[in-house]
Amino acid sequence: MSADLLVQASGLGKSYPRVFRRSDRLRALLGLLAGRQTGEVTPVLQDIDLSVLRGQSLGLIGDNGAGKSTLLKLLTGVLTPSQGSVRVNGRIGALLELGAGFHPEYSGRDNIAMAAALQGFSADELAARLSDIIAFADIGHYIDEPVKHYSSGMVVRLGFAIVAATRPDLLITDEVLAVGDESFQKKCVRWMEDYLAQGGTLILVSHSMYHIQKLCRQALWLRQGRMQACGDVYEVTQAYLAYHERKSAGEGPAARDLDAVRGLEFHVRGMRVNGEEAETLTPVDHGAPLTVEATIASRDGRVPVVNIGIARADGTPVYGVSTDMDGVQPAPLADGDYRIVLHFPALPLLPASYTIRVHPLDTEGMRLFDTLERLLTVRGRSSESGLVRLAHTWEHAAPLVRPRRE
Amino acid sequence: MMPALAARLPTLGLALQLARRELRNRYLGSFSGGAWALLQPLVQLAVYAFVFGYVFRARLPGADAPGYVPFLVVALWPWTAFAEALSRATTAIPDNASLIGKVALPRVALVIAPVLASFTIHGAGFIGLLLVLLLAGAGISPAGLLLMLPALLLLFLFALGLALLLSALQVFVRDIAPALPQLLMLWMFLSPVFYARSAMPEFVQPWFDLNPMTGVVEYLRQVLLGMPPPGLRALACSLLAVALALWLGGFAFRRLQRHFEDFL
Numbered sequence: 001m002s003a004d005l006l007v008q009a010s011g012l013g014k015s016y017p018r019v020f021r022r023s024d025r026l027r028a029l030l031g032l033l034a035g036r037q038t039g040e041v042t043p044v045l046q047d048i049d050l051s052v053l054r055g056q057s058l059g060l061i062g063d064n065g066a067g068k069s070t071l072l073k074l075l076t077g078v079l080t081p082s083q084g085s086v087r088v089n090g091r092i093g094a095l096l097e098l099g100a101g102f103h104p105e106y107s108g109r110d111n112i113a114m115a116a117a118l119q120g121f122s123a124d125e126l127a128a129r130l131s132d133i134i135a136f137a138d139i140g141h142y143i144d145e146p147v148k149h150y151s152s153g154m155v156v157r158l159g160f161a162i163v164a165a166t167r168p169d170l171l172i173t174d175e176v177l178a179v180g181d182e183s184f185q186k187k188c189v190r191w192m193e194d195y196l197a198q199g200g201t202l203i204l205v206s207h208s209m210y211h212i213q214k215l216c217r218q219a220l221w222l223r224q225g226r227m228q229a230c231g232d233v234y235e236v237t238q239a240y241l242a243y244h245e246r247k248s249a250g251e252g253p254a255a256r257d258l259d260a261v262r263g264l265e266f267h268v269r270g271m272r273v274n275g276e277e278a279e280t281l282t283p284v285d286h287g288a289p290l291t292v293e294a295t296i297a298s299r300d301g302r303v304p305v306v307n308i309g310i311a312r313a314d315g316t317p318v319y320g321v322s323t324d325m326d327g328v329q330p331a332p333l334a335d336g337d338y339r340i341v342l343h344f345p346a347l348p349l350l351p352a353s354y355t356i357r358v359h360p361l362d363t364e365g366m367r368l369f370d371t372l373e374r375l376l377t378v379r380g381r382s383s384e385s386g387l388v389r390l391a392h393t394w395e396h397a398a399p400l401v402r403p404r405r406e
Numbered sequence: 407m408m409p410a411l412a413a414r415l416p417t418l419g420l421a422l423q424l425a426r427r428e429l430r431n432r433y434l435g436s437f438s439g440g441a442w443a444l445l446q447p448l449v450q451l452a453v454y455a456f457v458f459g460y461v462f463r464a465r466l467p468g469a470d471a472p473g474y475v476p477f478l479v480v481a482l483w484p485w486t487a488f489a490e491a492l493s494r495a496t497t498a499i500p501d502n503a504s505l506i507g508k509v510a511l512p513r514v515a516l517v518i519a520p521v522l523a524s525f526t527i528h529g530a531g532f533i534g535l536l537l538v539l540l541l542a543g544a545g546i547s548p549a550g551l552l553l554m555l556p557a558l559l560l561l562f563l564f565a566l567g568l569a570l571l572l573s574a575l576q577v578f579v580r581d582i583a584p585a586l587p588q589l590l591m592l593w594m595f596l597s598p599v600f601y602a603r604s605a606m607p608e609f610v611q612p613w614f615d616l617n618p619m620t621g622v623v624e625y626l627r628q629v630l631l632g633m634p635p636p637g638l639r640a641l642a643c644s645l646l647a648v649a650l651a652l653w654l655g656g657f658a659f660r661r662l663q664r665h666f667e668d669f670l
Contacts, residue, residue, distance in 0.1 A: 016668050025669065029578035032662055077510035080664035092510075101509035103427075110427060117423040118511050120416040 004054045006170055006201055007075060011084030012048040014070050015041035041082070045070050045225045048084070052218070054169070057202035059212035059233055061240050062222035068205045071222065072096060072172055075203065090169025091119070095159055104148035108139065108158055111147055115162045129165045136187075137161035157184055164191050171195065172203045209237045213383045234351065234381045242353030242377065245314035261370050262297075266304045266360035268372040269337055270295040273356060279374060286351055286380030286389075290344040294358045294372075296330060297337050303329050305361040306340050307368070313353040313375075318387050324365045348388040351380035417512040424519030429527060447483070447531035448538065454478055476544040479535055480630050481599045481623045484558060487528035488565050489590045494520035495569035496576050497583050503670045513663045517573045521566050529558065536630070550630035557625045560648055564618065567651030570659040577666050598623055602633075615640040618647030 018040040019025055031037075045067040052058050060068050073079040074086055076094045101118070102111045112133055116126040134143055137157045142150060150158070163171065196202060196215070206212050212219060212233060219236035221228040229236045261267040272293040273281050284290060296304045309320035323329050323340060330338035356374045361367060382389075455475045498516045499506065506513065533551070540546040576582045594600075597619035603611055614620045615637065621644030624636030 017665075019669065025578050028665075028669070029575065029662070032578075032665055033658065035661065073507075078506075078508060079667055094510075096508060101505060103505075105431065106427065110430075114423060114427065117416075117420045118509055120419075122419070 005051060006054045006090055007050065007052040007086070007088050007203075009048055009050040009075070009084065009086040012045065012050070012071075012074060012081050012086055013043060013083035014045040014067075014074060014079060015043040015082045017041050043082075043225060045074070045222075046083075048227055050220065050230070052170075052201060052203065054090075054201055055199045056218060057196065057204065057216040059216035059219040059237070060203060060205045060222065061207070061209070061212060061219060061237065062228075066222040067225040068222055069096070069174070070225075072174065072203070072205060076172055088170060091166070092170045092172060093119075093163040093166055093168030095156075095163055095171070095173040102147045102155065102158070105146055107146055108137070108143040108150070109134075111158070112162060116166075119166055121166070133161045133165045136164055138184075153181055153184070160184075160188055160191075167195075168200075170201050170203065174205045209241060210383065212237055232381075234383075235379065238351045238353075238377070238379070242313050245312060245353065249313060249315045263299075264369045265299050265302075265362065267297050267370040268294060268358050268360060269297040271358050271372045271374065273374050273376065281374055281376045283377040283379045284347065286349065286378050286382060287346050290347045290376075292342045292356060292358070293339065294330075294342075294360075295333070295337050295339045296360045301336060302363050303332075304338055304369075305363065305365040306330055306338075307359040307361060308342050309357045309359070310349070311355045311357065312387060313355060316387070318349065318354070322361065322365060347378065348390075349378045350384055350387060350389060351378050351382055352387075353377045417515050418518075420512065421515040421518035421522060424515060425522040425526065428519060428523045432523075432527075444531060444534045447535050451475065451479060451535055451538070454482075473544060476539050476546060476631060477602075477627070477633075478600065479532075479539065480626050481597075483528055483532040483535065484561055484622065484626065485594060485597070485599050485619070487525050487532070488561055489594065490528065491521040491524035491562075491565040492569055492572065493583075493586050493590065494524060495565075496572040496586055498569075498573050499577050499666055500580075500670060506670065507667055513666060514570070514659060517569050517659070518566065521562070521569050525558075525562050525565070545632070546630055547632060553629035554626055557622050557629075560644065561622050564622075564644075564648045564651055567648065567653070567655040570655030571651065574655075574659045574662040574666075577662065577669050593617075593619070604634075615643055618644045620644070 017028055019028065048071060060071065062068050070079065074081050075088065076092050101115060112130065113126060139154045139157055142154060147155065202215060204212065204215055216233050218231065219233040220230045221236050221240050229239050274284065274291055276282065292308050294306055294308065296306060298304055305322055305324045307320060307322040310318045312318060330340035333339055354376045356376055358372045360369050458474045458478065495517050498520055499513065502516050505511065536546055536551060540548065572582055597617055598614065603614050603620065621636045621640040624640060627633040628635045
């Protein structure tokens, strides 16, 4: 089993020393020479535990400044960890920043030689691969010109060609591939699929959840330098998207002023979803049944109209329905309250986070009184886009054959 | 010991690659290309021959001493290699800051490379000059061409040790690089490069033993020109200084290198 373990990090952290005054540098130098740790530090990454198995690609997600690039640099060995340790059992190819590691004054050929030396290739191995690299990069006579004359697309081509020729055990990449032109991007994607099909492993940083879900089986969500979530790619990406939707929708449910609400003509006495009363509900699976139960208190004994709605976490309404629309009304209970139960036999909501709302309206269905909300997460392994799965069938369709090369 | 050496091999390969690149780059833009590497010392030799042999008529004490030009060449070229190696290597880490923050590489290779490059270029010039002097009948001993190699190796190791130390310190305290040329100039004039120890007042002469350069320079003059040997004390001082520089440089570099990126 341990042979399959490609990357292992435990308690990994990175912090930068705070250096403000001139004397700080000298003090830091003397401290380090004496074998002490530096004094005041700014942590950028803390307590990262991570293991990646061979062939199990990992997606890295998080806001800007969450520490994604720092983590990649720690994994590739560009940075040395301040705490903890990281081990990689294999050769790493990294495509991080644009043109990183290329010297602008030297020709493409020189930079290939340099990159090969950095990867630990001997001169013979380099000579054997050089023509492959130049052919893959396909930048014509520019290969003998200094890299400073290259367009950004050419720099990426050269970088990718070197990585492709060295066939690393682990490929670490940032979103740099988007720079190449159409035909080169296709070449890259084909190479990447080939690489993954042959058991290659990828660590990918992307803001596109679509790419992450397509290429990775696991995901790690970094937030302010710490692990927010790690695990199955669908669960982590959905949680991340929901977090963003809530963030753009502003604060969570507004605090409900119970005393003020009690004075109203109608108010929600209780609300249960799938028999639960908690404000954040246990996640349900896509396609599972959902039952919403609302108990309404009526001050004057009149029958309320009950409206139940579902919205995405960012506030986008998905569906709303009232009792009067369907020609029913809540039935009275012994203590004078009214209760109604709404049942969805198979929830078509796509995996994401949602808010379920209950509103009592007056008997005429005109005035809205109270609002009670519950947060619901829908789980599922689906990369469909949108809000709900619409019933559909394909016609004039042939079965899908995935291209597989030996 | 062997696995440790094998693990170091890629580092050495990388250092060689970096050094080769630096050498090529230095002559890349020039018209004459690589020929310049050998032409330059010859031109410099002609200048020294003119200035010291004709203008100043520098003379050495001692009846059967060689001419001033071979006397100077034998000490000045190794010194130039040493001084240039040191001043280039000291800024090697900040100069390659863009590489350090982006590529995983053994950082020591960045320091080895300029030392290698300087010794290669000035070593080649030195050998070329010695051959010219040998053919011109300036009294160069042919056997000395082989016997000088241990001294050059020692000087290389000395430069390497000091380079490791200074380059690591330079990352933290940026005052080293600007002060270095002045210190090197002072050191050169305190060493018997332009003059012989015997030209100094009697009471100063024993103190030269403490300068690690004295042993190297006087050994070179002994094997190449047949001048008096440096004496055991001077040689011991040189060896000790080289060992100390290598140990100290290795220690400081190992301790500090993992923190370079934090202070660049």
